[in-house]
Amino acid sequence: MNIKLKVFSSLMFFGFFLSSIFAWSQSDPSGERRVTGTYAIKGATITTSPGKTVSGATIIIKNGLIEEVGTNVKIPVEAQVIEADSLFIYAGFIDGASNAGVAKPTDPERPSNFDPSNPPDEIAGITPWRNVLDNFDFKNGQVSDLRKSGFTVAQIIPDGGMLPGKSAIVVLGGNASTNIIGQNAALTAKLSISRGGRGMYPGTQLGIMAKFRDLYKNAEYSAQHKRLFAANSGLTRPEVNKTLEAFYPAIDKSIPIMFEVSNDLEIRRALSLQKENGFRLVLVGVTEADMVINEIKATNTQVLLSMKLPEDKITKAKIEDLSEEMKARTIRAQEAYKNSLKQAGLLEKAGIPFGFTSIDGKTSDLPKNLKLMIENGLSENAALAALTTNPANILGISKFAGTIEKGKLANMVIFNGPMFNEDSKIKHVIADGYIFDYEIKEKKASNGNGKNGTADIAGEWEYTSDTPAGSSGGTMIITKEGETLKGTITYDNPSGNGKASSEMKNISISGNYMTFSFDVAAGGMALVVSVSGDVDENKFSGNMSLADFGSFPLNASKKPNQSTR
Structure with a gap:
C-alpha cells in the first residue's frame, strides 16, 4: 500500500x-434532472455575449442543446415552460485552467543507484505523457464548488513537476464519460521547483529552461527522424521515447504549451522559450502582467489571469508614527497591492484578451475579486468576456461554448439580478443540459x-x-x-x-x-x-x-x- x-x-x-x-445550498445536488425533452425559459433578461443583452427573451432547450433564443421565439407545444421574467441569464463560465478534483500521482521511489545529476524523467518531474483524466475525480467536492460559482466548463491540468502531463477539457454536467470534451488539449509546464525536485537536476529555474530546450530540440529531431524513416528505406529505426513523443503535437502547433507563471520574471522566461522554439504559448496564473504587456502583445501569447487577489492587509495601515524607512516600505506595499488590482484593466486597455484560471484561488471569492478589478479599471463587458468568450477562444471550443446561441451546449448561469450587482446571487446553473438549483439565503x-x-x-x-x-x-x-x-x-x-x-x-x-x-x-x-x-x-x-x-x-x-x- x-x-x-x-x-x-x-x-x-x-x-x-x-x-x-x-x-x-443545492436543492438538487445530484444534477440528475437533465433537460432531455424540450424546455422553454421564458421572459428572462439574456446576455447572449458580452455587450449584447435582450430583455423579455426566451430560450428553447432540447436534449441539452440551445434550440432557439430571442424575443419572437415560438414555444413548441410539447415544451415545459419556465417563467423567468425576474431572472438574468448569461453563458456558463469557463475556467481556463483548473486543478479542481485533480490528485497528484504517487511519486516513484528512487532507485538504489540514483544519480541526482541525471535522474530518470519520472523522478525529475518530467512526465508529459500523463493524461490528467487518470487522476481526476469528477465527484470531488471541488468540482461542485466550481460549478456553484457559475463554471460549466473547465480545462483541468495535471499536478506534478516541470512537465506534469497533458490537460483535458470537461463540461461540468453529468457524471458519465460524456462530460469529456477533449483529451490531450495542451502540454503543461512549470518553471517553479517542486518540493520533490529539489536536490537533483534540473533543480533551478535556469536548469529547467536548459532541460526544456534540450527536450524540445530532441523531440524535433525525433519527429523528423520518424518522418524520414516512414518515407525512406535504409535508415536506422527510430527509438521509441514517450517523453519526446509527447512533444509532437506541440511541435506541430496542434496544441499549445501552457506555462504556469507566478511573476514577471517567469513570464519573460516562458516568452524566451517560446521565441526560441516557436510553439503556441499560454501563460497560466498571470499576476504581474504590467511589466511585460508589450512583449505579450507582440508575440500574440494567450493569457489566463489568476482570479486570486492578495488580501488587503496594508492599505489601512497608519504610517504617521512610523520611521522614515518603515513609512517607505509601507507605501511600497500599499502601491504593490493597488497595482495587483489593476492587472485585468491594464490587459483590457492594451487590447489583450484574457481568461481566468482558478489555480491557487477560491472560486467563492470570484464575485468579490471581480468587483475589485472593475473598481480598478476593468469594464463589466471585459470581465464577462474573461469568463466566457475569451477562454472559449483560448481553449478552441468557441463553436459550442462561450455564448448563448442556437446549436451550442446548454451551458448557462442564471442570477436573480444583474450579474455585477452586489446583491445578485446564482439561482441556477445549467451545464450540458443538467440543471443545478441553488437556494438563495438572505444576508x-x-x-x-x-x-x-x-x-x-x-x-x-x-x-x-x-x-x-x-x-x-x-x-x-x-x-x-x-x-x-x-x-x-x-x-x-x-x-x-x-x-x-x-x-x-x-x-x-x-x-x-x-x-x-x-x-x-x-x-x-x-x-x-x-x-x-x-x-x-x-x-x-x-x-x-x-x-x-x-x-x-x-x-x-x-x-x-x-x-x-
Whole structure:
C-alpha cells in the first residue's frame, strides 16, 4: 500500500476529516434532472455575449442543446415552460485552467543507484505523457464548488513537476464519460521547483529552461527522424521515447504549451522559450502582467489571469508614527497591492484578451475579486468576456461554448439580478443540459454583533464531521485582535493518541461566509485542509476539502457567551 493510501486509511479510521459547505445550498445536488425533452425559459433578461443583452427573451432547450433564443421565439407545444421574467441569464463560465478534483500521482521511489545529476524523467518531474483524466475525480467536492460559482466548463491540468502531463477539457454536467470534451488539449509546464525536485537536476529555474530546450530540440529531431524513416528505406529505426513523443503535437502547433507563471520574471522566461522554439504559448496564473504587456502583445501569447487577489492587509495601515524607512516600505506595499488590482484593466486597455484560471484561488471569492478589478479599471463587458468568450477562444471550443446561441451546449448561469450587482446571487446553473438549483439565503449578521453585516465568529465552537468511517469532532477557538482573526482547531490525532491541534490559518469572514485552512501531520506527510461554509446565528455549516481525498461535511455550534474580541 502506498503512503497516500496508508494515510487515507489512518485518517478515515480516526474520523478526522472535516468538510467544506456549498457557497449556495443545492436543492438538487445530484444534477440528475437533465433537460432531455424540450424546455422553454421564458421572459428572462439574456446576455447572449458580452455587450449584447435582450430583455423579455426566451430560450428553447432540447436534449441539452440551445434550440432557439430571442424575443419572437415560438414555444413548441410539447415544451415545459419556465417563467423567468425576474431572472438574468448569461453563458456558463469557463475556467481556463483548473486543478479542481485533480490528485497528484504517487511519486516513484528512487532507485538504489540514483544519480541526482541525471535522474530518470519520472523522478525529475518530467512526465508529459500523463493524461490528467487518470487522476481526476469528477465527484470531488471541488468540482461542485466550481460549478456553484457559475463554471460549466473547465480545462483541468495535471499536478506534478516541470512537465506534469497533458490537460483535458470537461463540461461540468453529468457524471458519465460524456462530460469529456477533449483529451490531450495542451502540454503543461512549470518553471517553479517542486518540493520533490529539489536536490537533483534540473533543480533551478535556469536548469529547467536548459532541460526544456534540450527536450524540445530532441523531440524535433525525433519527429523528423520518424518522418524520414516512414518515407525512406535504409535508415536506422527510430527509438521509441514517450517523453519526446509527447512533444509532437506541440511541435506541430496542434496544441499549445501552457506555462504556469507566478511573476514577471517567469513570464519573460516562458516568452524566451517560446521565441526560441516557436510553439503556441499560454501563460497560466498571470499576476504581474504590467511589466511585460508589450512583449505579450507582440508575440500574440494567450493569457489566463489568476482570479486570486492578495488580501488587503496594508492599505489601512497608519504610517504617521512610523520611521522614515518603515513609512517607505509601507507605501511600497500599499502601491504593490493597488497595482495587483489593476492587472485585468491594464490587459483590457492594451487590447489583450484574457481568461481566468482558478489555480491557487477560491472560486467563492470570484464575485468579490471581480468587483475589485472593475473598481480598478476593468469594464463589466471585459470581465464577462474573461469568463466566457475569451477562454472559449483560448481553449478552441468557441463553436459550442462561450455564448448563448442556437446549436451550442446548454451551458448557462442564471442570477436573480444583474450579474455585477452586489446583491445578485446564482439561482441556477445549467451545464450540458443538467440543471443545478441553488437556494438563495438572505444576508444577515450573526447575533447582530458583526460590523457591516459581517458575522461574529469569535468564540469557542464545537464541531462534528461526518465521514464514511463515522462521526468525529473537536473544537475551534477563534479570537479577534483588532482586525486580525486567529484560531486553533483540535481534531482526532491520526496516530490514534487522543486529540491533536493546529493553527487556523487565513481565517476570513465575508458577510456570513467563513473560510480557513490548517495543517495536519499524518503518516510523514504534511497535509493542508481547507474549510469553508456559512455562519447562521451561532451555527456553522460547511465542509472540509483535502485535494487528494475529497471533501466531507462539517457542522459546528458556538458555545453560549463565547464571543471573544
